[in-house]
Amino acid sequence: MSQGPLLDTNSPLSAEQARQLNEALKGLDARQLTWLSGYLAGLGAQGEAAVTSPVQPESAPAAAEIVVLYGSQTGNAEGVAELASDRAKARGFNVRLADMADIGKKDFKQPLDLMVVVSTQGDGDPPDTAEGFYELMHGRKAPKLDDKTRFSVLALGDSSYTYYCQTGKDFDARLEALGAQRIHERVDCDIDYEDAAEQWIESVLDRYAELNDTASRVGGGPASVADAAPPASYSKKHPFHAEVLDSIVLNGRGSDKETHHIELSLEDSGLTYEPGDAIGIVPQNDPAYVDELLDKLRLDAEADLGEGRRLRDALLTEFEVTTLTRPFLEHWSEVSDAAELRRLMDQESRDELRDWVEGRHIIDVIEHFPVKKIDAHTFTRALRKLPPRLYSIASSYQAAPDEVHLTVGIVRYEAHGRSRGGVATTYLADRVRPGDTVPIYVDRNKNFKLPHDDDTPVIMVGPGTGVAPYRAFLQEREERQAGGRNWLFFGDRRFRSDFLYQAELLQWRKKGLLTHLDVAFSRDQREKIYVQDRMREHAGELYAWLQEGAHFYVCGDGERMAADVHRALLDVVREAGGRDEESAAEYVRELQQAKRYQRDVY
Structure with missing residues (x-):
C-alpha cells in the first residue's frame, strides 16, 4: 500500500490498535481491500488522515x-x-x-x-x-x-x-x-x-x-467499534482474563478504611495503556446475596431463562441486582401494586424517593413491597445488565509493560439494618486471590492525559484512591525523564495509617521528581483539614504555576471533593490573581476549554 500508516492521531483507534491494524493490512489482496473500502473511504474523508481508500466507490x-x-x-x-x-x-x-x-x-x-x-x-x-x-x-x-x-x-x-x-x-x-x-x-x-x-x-x-x-450507502463501514479493531483487541464484551499477581492492603493498623493495591498480569494480552486510562473490571455479584434474593422471591435457582441460561448463574454474572434504578422501581410498582411505592414514584415525591432509596438495594424493595408469586422472567425483565466498574490505572506501561496496577477502596457499610458491600470491590477483596484471573479491558480516557510537552508543569489533586492516576503520571514522567515540575496535593484521614504509597511519594520528593508534596490528614487534629485548604494556603504559588502554563488535575470523589476543590481553585484565581468572581470563573472556564483543567471523578 502507498498510504501512510494509521495512527492514534488520525483515526479513532488507540496507538496499539493502529499498529496492529497496519500489520493486519499488510499483504491483503484486492478483493479483501475492496471489502474494507467503505471503512477506509470513511477514514480518507477526514482530511487530516494520511490513509485513503485503495478502492473508491463508483458513486458517493x-x-x-x-x-x-x-x-x-x-x-x-x-x-x-x-x-x-x-x-x-x-x-x-x-x-x-x-x-x-x-x-x-x-x-x-x-x-x-x-x-x-x-x-x-x-x-x-x-x-x-x-x-x-x-x-x-x-x-x-x-x-x-x-x-x-x-x-x-x-x-x-x-x-x-x-x-x-x-x-x-x-x-x-x-x-x-x-x-x-x-x-x-x-x-x-x-x-x-x-x-x-x-x-x-x-x-x-x-x-x-x-x-x-x-x-x-448502507453497510459500507464496520458494524461496530469492536468489529473495526483487530481480533486481539479486548473489550467489556470480550475481556482479557488477567492473572492476579498480588493484592496488598495499603492501610496501616488502626485505619477504618480498606484500600488494596492490586497488580494484574497483561502478559501475552497485547494490551497497552496510557497514564490517565482506566481498567474496566467485569465483576460477579456476591453469591450469598444472590441466594438470599432467590429465597426472598421463592424462585428456583435452576429456572430456565432461555438459550441454556439458568437464573442463579444469570443473577451472578449478567444482571445488576443491587443498585436501584428508576426503571426497576417503576416495574416493581406495577408488579407489587403497592400504593406507597406508586406514591413515591410520583413526580411530586422525587425528593422523598431519593431519600428513601439512599443506602438501599433491590432486595430492600422486595422486602418492603413483597409479591406473593413471581416468575423468573417477570423479575429479570427490568434488571439492567451488570456493568463493568472502572478503576484508574495506578502504573505506567513504560515502567511495567507486562502489568497493570490498581488502587481500590473496598466499599463496606451498614444501612437499614443490613451489611452492604460494593459489587466489584468486595469481589476483588473477598473472592479473588493471587493466581486467580479477573476479566478486564482497557478503558481509554482522552480527557485525563499528561501534557504532550514534557516540560509543562502539572498540579495533581487526589485524596484517597484519587492518588492512583498520579502514581502512573509520576512513573511515566520518571521513565521519560520529563523536565516539567510536579506538585501533588494528597489527603486522607490519618497520617499513620492512610498515607497511601507513602514510601514511593517521599522517595520521588527526595529525588526531585515531586517538586512539592502537600498533604492533608483530616482526622489528625481537632479541625479537619482537606486538600482544598492546602490549595488555599499556597494560593500565590499555585496561581503562578497556572500562569506559567501548568495543567491542573483532580481525581476522586465527585459528589463533594471535586466541587470543594473547584471552589478552592476559583478562590485561588480570584485572590492571587486579583480578579472578581466573574473574571475568576472565566479564567477557570478557559482552563477547562483548553483541557488544562481535567477531572476524573466518580
Whole structure:
C-alpha cells in the first residue's frame, strides 16, 4: 500500500490498535481491500488522515455536512460520536466531528445538520469541557436558530441517578426552543448504551439521507467499534482474563478504611495503556446475596431463562441486582401494586424517593413491597445488565509493560439494618486471590492525559484512591525523564495509617521528581483539614504555576471533593490573581476549554 500508516492521531483507534491494524493490512489482496473500502473511504474523508481508500466507490452521493457534536467526560460520548462519524462517512456524507469545547456562537451562523451526543455527570451536570457551550446555549447570548438547523440528541447517563440523562434532555429541549427542527426523537441511554447508540446512529442517518434526498450507502463501514479493531483487541464484551499477581492492603493498623493495591498480569494480552486510562473490571455479584434474593422471591435457582441460561448463574454474572434504578422501581410498582411505592414514584415525591432509596438495594424493595408469586422472567425483565466498574490505572506501561496496577477502596457499610458491600470491590477483596484471573479491558480516557510537552508543569489533586492516576503520571514522567515540575496535593484521614504509597511519594520528593508534596490528614487534629485548604494556603504559588502554563488535575470523589476543590481553585484565581468572581470563573472556564483543567471523578 502507498498510504501512510494509521495512527492514534488520525483515526479513532488507540496507538496499539493502529499498529496492529497496519500489520493486519499488510499483504491483503484486492478483493479483501475492496471489502474494507467503505471503512477506509470513511477514514480518507477526514482530511487530516494520511490513509485513503485503495478502492473508491463508483458513486458517493453529495450530501450536506453533518456535524457530530459531542460532550464527553470519560470518553464514552466521544467514542459514540466517533462511531457516528465513521458510519456517516461510510454512507457518503460529509462529516465534521466537533467537541463542544471547540464550538461557539459563530458556528451557528449557517444552518447545521446536527447529531448531538452528550453525557451527564453527577446529579445532572454537563461534562467539564461542555460547560461553556452549555452556558452559551442556555444563556441570553444563545444563537437564534430556525428549522433549517436540524438535530437529534443521544443522551448518555446512569438511571440510578435522579437526574438521569439530564444534560441531553436540556440540550434537546433548548435546541427546539431556539428554533431548530428535531428530525428524530431523543434517545436516553443507560450505562449499557452500545446497542441503543448504534440504533440511534443508523436511524438518524436514515432520516438525514431521506431529508437530503440521497441514496446513502448502507453497510459500507464496520458494524461496530469492536468489529473495526483487530481480533486481539479486548473489550467489556470480550475481556482479557488477567492473572492476579498480588493484592496488598495499603492501610496501616488502626485505619477504618480498606484500600488494596492490586497488580494484574497483561502478559501475552497485547494490551497497552496510557497514564490517565482506566481498567474496566467485569465483576460477579456476591453469591450469598444472590441466594438470599432467590429465597426472598421463592424462585428456583435452576429456572430456565432461555438459550441454556439458568437464573442463579444469570443473577451472578449478567444482571445488576443491587443498585436501584428508576426503571426497576417503576416495574416493581406495577408488579407489587403497592400504593406507597406508586406514591413515591410520583413526580411530586422525587425528593422523598431519593431519600428513601439512599443506602438501599433491590432486595430492600422486595422486602418492603413483597409479591406473593413471581416468575423468573417477570423479575429479570427490568434488571439492567451488570456493568463493568472502572478503576484508574495506578502504573505506567513504560515502567511495567507486562502489568497493570490498581488502587481500590473496598466499599463496606451498614444501612437499614443490613451489611452492604460494593459489587466489584468486595469481589476483588473477598473472592479473588493471587493466581486467580479477573476479566478486564482497557478503558481509554482522552480527557485525563499528561501534557504532550514534557516540560509543562502539572498540579495533581487526589485524596484517597484519587492518588492512583498520579502514581502512573509520576512513573511515566520518571521513565521519560520529563523536565516539567510536579506538585501533588494528597489527603486522607490519618497520617499513620492512610498515607497511601507513602514510601514511593517521599522517595520521588527526595529525588526531585515531586517538586512539592502537600498533604492533608483530616482526622489528625481537632479541625479537619482537606486538600482544598492546602490549595488555599499556597494560593500565590499555585496561581503562578497556572500562569506559567501548568495543567491542573483532580481525581476522586465527585459528589463533594471535586466541587470543594473547584471552589478552592476559583478562590485561588480570584485572590492571587486579583480578579472578581466573574473574571475568576472565566479564567477557570478557559482552563477547562483548553483541557488544562481535567477531572476524573466518580
